[in-house]
Amino acid sequence: MPLSFTGPAVATPAIGRDLNGDLSLLVWIVNGFMLAFGSTIMLGGALADQFGRKRMFRLGAIGFTVTSLAVGLSPNVLIVDLLRALQGIAAALTISAGFAAVAQEYEGPARTRALGLLGTGFGIGIAFGPLIAGALIGTLGWRSLFFATALAGVIILVAGVPRMRETRDPGATGIDFWGAGSFTAMLVALIFGIMLGPDRGWGDTLVVALLAGAAILLISFITIENLQKRPMLDLSLFRYARFVSVQALPVAVAYSFIVPFILLPVRFIRIEGMSEMQVGMMLLPLSLPIATIPFIAANIARWIPSGILAGLGLILAGAGVLLLALVPVGSAPTAFILPLAMIGAGAALPWGLMDDLAISVVPTERAGMATGIFGTMRVAGETVAIALVGALMAFFVTGGFDMKSAELPAGFANVVASGGLDEAALLAPSIARAAAAEAYGAAFRNTMLVCAAITFTAALIALVTLRVRKPKPVEEAVMLEIGA
Incomplete structure (x- = not known):
């Protein structure tokens, strides 16, 4: 999977x-x-x-x-x-x-x-x-x-x-189709609005309608869930301030780890000219820590509060994103190793701690619902992050040329942001390939700087609001046994 x-x-x-x-x-x-x-x-x-x-x-x-x-x-x-x-x-x-x-x-x-x-x-x-x-x-x-x-x-x-073995919830009374439908429609409208914005303009009627519709659907979803006797998502959990703070962790992981994971293959293949096999090797410093560090973090959390560990990890990941932003187009492959290793190791610390933190900051009887809400917010946040970063890349590409966005061919900014330098040359023959590559490099740098800022902000939230550790039985911290 x-x-x-x-x-x-x-x-x-x-x-x-x-x-x-x-x-x-x-x-x-x-x-x-x-x-x-x-x-x-x-x-x-x-x-x-x-x-x-x-x-x-x-x-x-x-x-x-x-x-x-x-x-x-x-x-x-x-x-x-x-x-x-x-x-x-x-x-x-x-x-x-x-x-x-x-x-x-x-x-x-x-x-x-x-x-x-x-x-x-x-x-x-x-x-x-x-x-x-x-x-x-x-x-x-x-x-x-x-x-x-x-x-x-x-x-x-x-x-x-x-x-x-077949199991089900004996207390299930039906499917909250209105809640599910409004949530799904809200997310679809939001993503389409964000993705169409750079090409059509943020003042375009369709873009405005999609983003306004997403806001209306969000309000509808909240209203529907508050009226349900057995809501799909019990939004009352957001009354717990520390539960709200925990939501910053997957946001940070999305912008520090998931976003580079999606953007870098495009850069490596289309801009740097690497093969798919080389890309797989290049991404190992980023991805390999996810397979090992969460187990170590789970055991260290027996002595150091999970919130502190997660915050320190995000600081490391944010620093790695900053270094990644400073790697110019055309650099040697070795220039990526340290930034990607820092991002991977830093993101791996909260990766294995987030779910337990989401449960630990609410009453025990609300743990199941807290897990469901956190999982939904995590996946939805990653989806929105990917769309937002795509829009940011296109926005910064446009800013890299000495002309207004209306003077660029339709779709040009998105094409360059996607690494399509050959396609960009067909759309705008007057713009040199080197200039398009330079605009891509500047857009990538600026986008990574934004991602680093988001990551550092989330780290600060974790360190300030999630310092206190909830005592738990020692036998629960046995993650290393799984790795063994």
Whole structure:
């Protein structure tokens, strides 16, 4: 499953070359999946509680397997985009049902170990996903990446699903379709508004309508949830100040870790001229710490408050993002090693602590709902971050030329922001390729500076508001046993 998150970012340039895809469609290979995943994971959990975790896990795994196979057989980028969105929905259903099934099956320290083992799997997948993707694409082509995930889905269906026990929430009274619908529509409107803004202009009627509609839908969602006897998201938890503060952690991880993870493959391949295999190697300093450091952090948290550890990690990650911003286009590959290692190590500290922090700052009886809200906010925040950073890149590209945005060809800023220097030359022959590359480099630098500022702000929030450690039994801190 993690390969479907990390691999397509590496595969996008190869897909574009093979299918002659327009850059405006290629961005949806990642964005479409994240949007569909982020907007339906909350509904997936509700469906699993209502109709059975095993049943929904099986349905999601089947959908994920079929869509993975179909993406590998796709004839054009538009079909890839649509199938990736369906794959995101299937992944949301699989993950939400799977985590709910594990949480129901185990209790106490056993649940901690089981959920930690799931986190281990995801960490390993994220750590080695780019390398695996680069190797597959470089040797067998981009389609092999999706065939590999389809094969993994078949193995899960054959070997894993039959061993699951069916469970459901006996207190489930139905699906909050109004809440789920308003939340999904809000996120879709917001993402589309952000992504269309740079090209059409922020004063464009459609862009304004989408952003205003997102605000109205957010208010509607809050109203709907407050009126529900059994809300999908109990928003009363936001009355706990420290629970609100915890939400800053996934925001920081999104801008310090997820954003570079998405942007760097484009830069490495389209701007720096690297191969997919080289990209997989280049991303190892960024991704490898996720597979190891969270276990260490979980044990250190027995003596040092998790909030302090998370804040210190974000300071390290923010410093790494600052250094990354200072690496100019055309630099030697070794110039990226230290910044990426700092980002990876820094983001890995809160990575394994965030979920427990979200639970520890609310009453014990609200832990389940706190987990659901935090997970939803985390995924939705990553989706919004990717869209916002794309818009920021386009904005800074426009500012890199001595002309008004209205004088640039339509779509030019987005094309350069996506690393499409050849396409940019076709759109604006009067603009030299070197000038476009320079504008991309400046946009990347400025965008990383914004991401660093967000990360440092979140670190400050964590250090100030999450200093106090909630005492817990020693036996819960056994994460190293999982790694062993």
